[in-house]
Amino acid sequence: MAVTRTFSIIKPDATRRNLTGAVTKMLEDAGLRVVASKRIHMTKDQAEGFYAVHKERPFFGELVEFMTSGPVVVQVLEGEDAVVRNRTIMGATNPADADDGTIRKTYAESIEANTVHGSDSEENAKIEIDFFFDENEIVG
Numbered sequence: 612m613a614v615t616r617t618f619s620i621i622k623p624d625a626t627r628r629n630l631t632g633a634v635t636k637m638l639e640d641a642g643l644r645v646v647a648s649k650r651i652h653m654t655k656d657q658a659e660g661f662y663a664v665h666k667e668r669p670f671f672g673e674l675v676e677f678m679t680s681g682p683v684v685v686q687v688l689e690g691e692d693a694v695v696r697n698r699t700i701m702g703a704t705n706p707a708d709a710d711d712g713t714i715r716k717t718y719a720e721s722i723e724a725n726t727v728h729g730s731d732s733e734e735n736a737k738i739e740i741d742f743f744f745d746e747n748e749i750v751g
């Protein structure tokens with residue numbers, strides 16, 4: 612299995628509860644390596660741009676408000692089959708549906724405030740990494 616990259620966000624509900632380390636440990640324990648990381652406060656423009664694919668969904672406005680409500684930690688993760696590996700440790704979007712031992716089952720507050728984002732395909736991972744990082748900020 613090839614070593615690939617994915618993009619992750621530790622969301623405002625997690626930074627507010629000081630869970631950056633705890634969430635990162637779960638990612639690392641799942642075999643993912645943090646090869647870039649920065650804490651930012653997303654602007655409305657950034658959040659709207661990042662979630663543009665969801666702009667027709669009823670929850671879009673609230674999602675943008677939530678994602679700009681506090682700091683987030685954007686990360687590039689590397690590992691074998693990183694996209695799938697990350698989606699597995701994250702768990703289902705709605706924590707009520709997430710498997711035991713996943714990040715969302717352990718920490719998420721709601722379907723919206725669900726602690727982490729993770730790219731859903733390698734194609735989107737590239738786009739999302741480029742949205743927040745220059746290549747020279749990624750150190751493998």
Ligand code: UDP
Nearest residue numbers: 670674703704722723724725727728729731
């Ligand atoms: N979301 C929401 N309400 C919903 C579905 C999703 O607020 O009914 C939010 C939630 O924060 C989720 C994000 O929108 O993580 C993106 O949704 P997606 O369906 O892409 O889920 P994900 O890939 O994050 O599991």
